[in-house]
Amino acid sequence: MQPERAARVAEIVGRSLEVGGGERTQLIAKLCGEETELRVEVESLLNYQKKARDFMEAPAYECVAPLVVDAAPGLRTGQILGDYKILSLLGEGGMGEVYLGEDTARGRNVAIKLIKRGLGTANIVRHFRNEERILAGLNHPNIARLYGGAITADGLPYFVMEYVEGLRIDDYCRDQKMPLRERLELFRKVCAAVTYAHRHLIIHRDLKPANIRVTPEGEPKLLDFGIAKLLDPETSTVGEATMTLQAVMTPNYASPEQVRGAAMTTASDVYSLGVVLYELLTGARPYRITSRRPDEIARLIIEQEPMRPSAAVARSASDHQTSTISQQRSLRGDLDNILLEAIRKEPERRYPSVAQFSEDIQRHLEGLPVTARKDTFAYRASRFVSRNRLAVAAAAIILVTLLSGIVMTVREKRKADRRFNDVRQMANSFMSEADDAIQKGPTQARAMIVRQALSYLDSLAEEAGNDVGLQLELAAGYLKVGDVQGKPYRPNLGDTAAALASYRKAQEILQSLTAASPDNLEARQSLSLAWQSVGRVQERVGDWAAALKSQRKAVALSDALVSAHPEKSSYRSLLADNYLHLGEALYQPKRGATNADYREAIASFRKALAIHTALIALEPAHAAYRYAAGVDYEYLGIAFNLLGDLTGDPENYRIALENHGAELKINEALAASDPANGTYRRILADVYAELGNSQLKLKRPAEALENFRHTVAIFESIMVSDPSNVEARRDLANACLVTGQALVQLGDLSAALKVELKTVALNQELSLAEPANTEVRGNLISGLEAVAEILGRTGDVGGALHNYQEARSILSAWSRAEPDNASIHRLLALEETNVSRIHKQMAVSPKSVTKEPRAD
Numbered sequence: 001m002q003p004e005r006a007a008r009v010a011e012i013v014g015r016s017l018e019v020g021g022g023e024r025t026q027l028i029a030k031l032c033g034e035e036t037e038l039r040v041e042v043e044s045l046l047n048y049q050k051k052a053r054d055f056m057e058a059p060a061y062e063c064v065a066p067l068v069v070d071a072a073p074g075l076r077t078g079q080i081l082g083d084y085k086i087l088s089l090l091g092e093g094g095m096g097e098v099y100l101g102e103d104t105a106r107g108r109n110v111a112i113k114l115i116k117r118g119l120g121t122a123n124i125v126r127h128f129r130n131e132e133r134i135l136a137g138l139n140h141p142n143i144a145r146l147y148g149g150a151i152t153a154d155g156l157p158y159f160v161m162e163y164v165e166g167l168r169i170d171d172y173c174r175d176q177k178m179p180l181r182e183r184l185e186l187f188r189k190v191c192a193a194v195t196y197a198h199r200h201l202i203i204h205r206d207l208k209p210a211n212i213r214v215t216p217e218g219e220p221k222l223l224d225f226g227i228a229k230l231l232d233p234e235t236s237t238v239g240e241a242t243m244t245l246q247a248v249m250t251p252n253y254a255s256p257e258q259v260r261g262a263a264m265t266t267a268s269d270v271y272s273l274g275v276v277l278y279e280l281l282t283g284a285r286p287y288r289i290t291s292r293r294p295d296e297i298a299r300l301i302i303e304q305e306p307m308r309p310s311a312a313v314a315r316s317a318s319d320h321q322t323s324t325i326s327q328q329r330s331l332r333g334d335l336d337n338i339l340l341e342a343i344r345k346e347p348e349r350r351y352p353s354v355a356q357f358s359e360d361i362q363r364h365l366e367g368l369p370v371t372a373r374k375d376t377f378a379y380r381a382s383r384f385v386s387r388n389r390l391a392v393a394a395a396a397i398i399l400v401t402l403l404s405g406i407v408m409t410v411r412e413k414r415k416a417d418r419r420f421n422d423v424r425q426m427a428n429s430f431m432s433e434a435d436d437a438i439q440k441g442p443t444q445a446r447a448m449i450v451r452q453a454l455s456y457l458d459s460l461a462e463e464a465g466n467d468v469g470l471q472l473e474l475a476a477g478y479l480k481v482g483d484v485q486g487k488p489y490r491p492n493l494g495d496t497a498a499a500l501a502s503y504r505k506a507q508e509i510l511q512s513l514t515a516a517s518p519d520n521l522e523a524r525q526s527l528s529l530a531w532q533s534v535g536r537v538q539e540r541v542g543d544w545a546a547a548l549k550s551q552r553k554a555v556a557l558s559d560a561l562v563s564a565h566p567e568k569s570s571y572r573s574l575l576a577d578n579y580l581h582l583g584e585a586l587y588q589p590k591r592g593a594t595n596a597d598y599r600e601a602i603a604s605f606r607k608a609l610a611i612h613t614a615l616i617a618l619e620p621a622h623a624a625y626r627y628a629a630g631v632d633y634e635y636l637g638i639a640f641n642l643l644g645d646l647t648g649d650p651e652n653y654r655i656a657l658e659n660h661g662a663e664l665k666i667n668e669a670l671a672a673s674d675p676a677n678g679t680y681r682r683i684l685a686d687v688y689a690e691l692g693n694s695q696l697k698l699k700r701p702a703e704a705l706e707n708f709r710h711t712v713a714i715f716e717s718i719m720v721s722d723p724s725n726v727e728a729r730r731d732l733a734n735a736c737l738v739t740g741q742a743l744v745q746l747g748d749l750s751a752a753l754k755v756e757l758k759t760v761a762l763n764q765e766l767s768l769a770e771p772a773n774t775e776v777r778g779n780l781i782s783g784l785e786a787v788a789e790i791l792g793r794t795g796d797v798g799g800a801l802h803n804y805q806e807a808r809s810i811l812s813a814w815s816r817a818e819p820d821n822a823s824i825h826r827l828l829a830l831e832e833t834n835v836s837r838i839h840k841q842m843a844v845s846p847k848s849v850t851k852e853p854r855a856d
Contacts, residue, residue, distance in 0.1 A: 142193035172214035191358035195675030207272035267347035274342025282312040355676035478506035494726025528557035542774030551582040576611035633663035657694040685714035701745035708739040733762035759783035
């Protein structure tokens with residue numbers, strides 16, 4: 001038999017062994033077509049399943065599993081397992097069989113995976129239990145759900161999963177004759193699912209076409225997280241207490257570090273996805289693996305350089321592989337580089353995350369420069385021209401026409417040219433060199449941008465004169481810089497004082513412009529945004545009265561714009577945002593908010609939601625509006641929770657829970673649609689936290705704890721990926737505080753103390769870095785009080801006293817700095833009461849005093 005023929009037979013046999021019953025017959029007919037001799041060869045080999053198993057794309061243990069496991073059949077058609085009835089065998093592998101079952105209680109089909117008994121039973125059972133725990137925590141539309149698991153009467157473990165009726169992703173793309181763009185868009189959905197798992201600190205480790213099925217509706221589903229491992233949050237590497245890697249990898253899609261048995265990271269999934277996409281686009285794999293010897297497979301994967309995808313298309317055709325991607329030029333360039341970067345031998349040279357891999361694909365689809373290509377001027381220019389052919393042609397004509405006029409007036413315009421060059425330099429710095437860093441990159445990169453941008457802005461301000469356009473540019477620049485320095489609830493450098501100074505500079509410029517020209521709508525819109533930004537920072541430093549005043553001015557300015565131009569969506573969107581932040585300024589408990597304040601805040605949030613809902617109706621695909629509506633629901637929920645605290649009415653907590661439920665649906669969908677978007681990740685973490693807060697108010701601590709743990713996991717992963725992000729550190733501290741509260745309600749005081757000590761440590765670090773930030777100072781006091789309460793309940797009265805005294809010391813200094821702040825004086829009085837109470841308790845039982853308080 002010719003090598004090409006043998007390879008083709010092996011491929012068909014291997015894929016046939018992955019399915020069973022009628023599905024196998026249909027697959028053989030499809031792959032063999034009218035070639036009768038080929039079909040006879042395949043069916044003959046399938047009669048010797050143990051021998052044919054050598055051809056499979058399967059882990060090495062599947063080749064030897066029949067020698068060490070019980071060969072007796074696992075389940076019978078018609079057998080009942082609890083609520084499930086066995087309908088048929090779908091397929092089998094070394095670890096067990098997969099059956100089609102009927103969920104008689106819910107009227108749905110399910111997939112039931114049975115683990116075989118054998119020499120490795122104990123390890124496999126532990127592995128099964130790990131898989132069940134991991135999958136139960138995953139809830140994504142493109143990941144097959146785990147419904148449950150149990151043990152058969154014969155002592156065999158099994159678990160029940162969502163049954164996915166569909167084709168392998170490669171078969172689906174081929175059968176649908178999907179063009180290149182649609183294949184890439186489908187693949188990005190797979191990336192979104194893997195990114196979701198990575199955010200939950202889970203890697204798949206066996207990504208291959210057989211584990212990615214596409215439903216008849218065209219939605220991909222990831223199967224079999226059976227060899228996934230939990231990641232260590234500190235290193236993003238795999239822990240040790242799981243099955244050995246060499247026993248479970250699938251060679252054709254295994255990364256070099258998998259083959260070597262080295263530590264695995266999310267980069268290992270990036271590699272496997274790269275191989276899957278390579279195959280989807282070329283019909284071939286990066287390496288030709290024909291040997292069954294492990295050392296030879298390892299050598300090929302570790303040493304052999306993959307062929308460029310554009311060149312592999314021709315090889316695919318010669319090997320009788322069917323692919324609709326037949327033009328080399330469609331892959332040459334960006335896609336060549338994207339794929340080769342994803343499957344680099346060294347993990348550190350691949351894409352840092354699946355999200356960034358997916359983002360580069362999207363940039364290619366949009367005609368933007370991709371990170372996998374060297375960023376030369378010629379390359380950027382070529383991408384720009386390809387996106388804007390007509391505009392570039394028109395611009396060229398205009399440029400030729402204008403050049404003569406420019407030459408005639410060059411001497412008179414030298415000063416204007418200098419200002420223009422400065423603006424151009426600043427624009428290049430923001431838009432060309434660091435646009436990605438501004439939007440999604442690490443906060444440390446933003447620090448560089450801020451330093452550079454401020455020098456440009458300040459020098460330009462000296463020459464702005466009466467140039468209205470330049471003044472507007474300056475104001476917009478100062479607002480952007482302020483956002484990076486300290487915009488609340490966004491990745492920032494934690495420098496609120498500098499942020500306020502930048503916002504004030506923008507505000508001063510815009511007030512001058514609107515005073516000189518009241519009809520300048522752009523200046524009025526920007527001034528409203530400046531007031532909003534100033535007010536948000538004033539809240540963070542505890543200047544509550546000034547913050548409320550600023551937000552009312554922002555609302556008044558944007559309301560006037562909407563009244564004059566109701567057709568302008570941008571004005572309506574700004575007004576909705578301003579209503580949201582007015583409500584935020586109103587409902588702050590730390591400023592002594594009253595019942596009336598909460599009611600006004602709720603009314604403001606509802607106005608914001610009404611506007612955003614109307615905008616969504618006009619533009620359903622506008623993600624920013626859907627995101628904003630989710631935030632509106634979040635703030636409504638918070639306000640009702642606070643109103644419940646004030647009134648003691650549990651109905652407010654139930655209303656809060658409803659609003660957070662509506663918010664969760666919006667933000668889960670947004671996060672799934674754009675996994676690389678850090679803003680969506682952060683707001684999703686907030687949703688989990690607010691859901692947990694409402695559940696805590698309703699005395700449902702177990703549910704609250706589950707949501708708080710989701711929040712902590714997301715914020716910890718953000719901190720690991722972006723250590724300079726001060727906002728993420730603040731978010732994590734707040735998440736730890738409420739997690740401790742849930743643990744206290746559950747009675748787990750030891751775990752609660754550990755978490756609350758972390759809260760205190762984080763807030764102490766933040767407070768030292770930014771002493772003027774009253775929000776952090778208040779959070780530090782809350783953490784100290786939580787630690788003191790736990791220590792008091794465990795009998796460590798001395799430790800409790802130490803933490804109450806620490807809180808009192810902070811409040812005393814605060815009250816001296818703000819002698820007119822009645823809210824601070826009330827808190828100080830409460831702290832004095834706590835200290836006095838502990839002193840009395842110590843007098844009654846002096847033995848409870850510890851020599852060394854444990855809270856610090």
